[in-house]
Amino acid sequence: MSDKRLKEHIASTSMTRYGQPSKELQLKAVENLINGRNTFVLAGTGFGKSRIAELFHRMIPDETGAVILVLNPLDSLGDNQVAEKKAAGFTTINLTKLKFNLQTAKEISNGDYQFVYLSPEIFLNSKLFETVYYSPKFQKRLALIVVDEAHMIWIWGLVESGAPGKSISAHFRHEDYGIFRPSYGKLGPQLLFRNDAPLLLLSATCRPVAVEAIKKSLKLTDDNVDMLHAELT
Template sequence: MWESWVDPGQLADILEKAIKAISEGNDVFVGTKTGSGKSMTYESFPVIKPGSTVLVIAPLLTIMSEQSEKLQKLGFKATYIGKNVSENEVIEQGKYDFVFGSPEVLVGDTKWREILKSDVYQKHMALIVVDETHTVVVMSIFINIFFVDSLFMYSDYRRVPNENDANNLTKSVLNFLWKYF
């Protein structure tokens, strides 16, 4: 049913617009089908802005592992928090193009919150990505713990989300992230 509102021929246009928007410093929400290339929007960022770090918040270790391996094969420096204790120091120094972490670690662990507030990350962290935002794990953590006063819900689940809905969700997520990081 939802495929009727996304023409597969337009996906390249959607991704191109998203990449252009993030390169111009705009907030972006990309919601397309699995395998459509959404990840390319943030994967392109270190090419657009060399020397920057992209923080990717993902709900599952398997996603973090697969994505960081894929990016390493493409020549990027990528890892995830919790992969290897010996990598933590390198992560703290901001030596990666991509750092993946779970919401529980990035928000729930004071150490990692402080690292992300450090001068190194404030200087180099140019993009924060919330991957798999539709998952119950990520959204339930954000909603139950942090979005008590700014809950975003669709009143009609059959209605196709529009640009204002995406903008409101993006603003809520980003306001949360900037408040805690």
């Protein structure tokens, strides 16, 4: 399928599913992901970044049992996004320490959930999730990894490197204080172990120095990640 026909197909699917046209940047991001390109979307709050992963999943044949993994910094954010995805017709779960058990791990491996939300702590520190994530069965289903609030990778990298407090605080939004965890600064090595599933990085606020640091942390170069910019907050 040509790029033009692919974009038309994505746009048509969006119109059918949501009753409104997608933004050009949303279409471009989905097109990139279908072509296996890592994509970093910088767009303001309310832009519709979460719809990108939804549209991407709708392009995948149902019989593949594709799973999209979404890393986000707060359980409450995951709860909100789970409600949003369920309303859009997806099967989804927000993993928390209280909810994650052997039965849930089995359900995830079996592809019962199209979207799996989890914190970086579970992604990095849960032995049970590690068993699921590294299994060939799950890796075969893994279609995309989304990192929400991607700027936190850089901020917590500064924290762990011992950067002076003033230089760190200069990059925090008020709502970032006290709710994010240093685990976001340690995501790189584990994200590097995956099948050919692309990465989708999302942020509403990310300075150029932060973008470069994040790319370095995740071993991304200008050749293997596409930067898509919209209006930032």
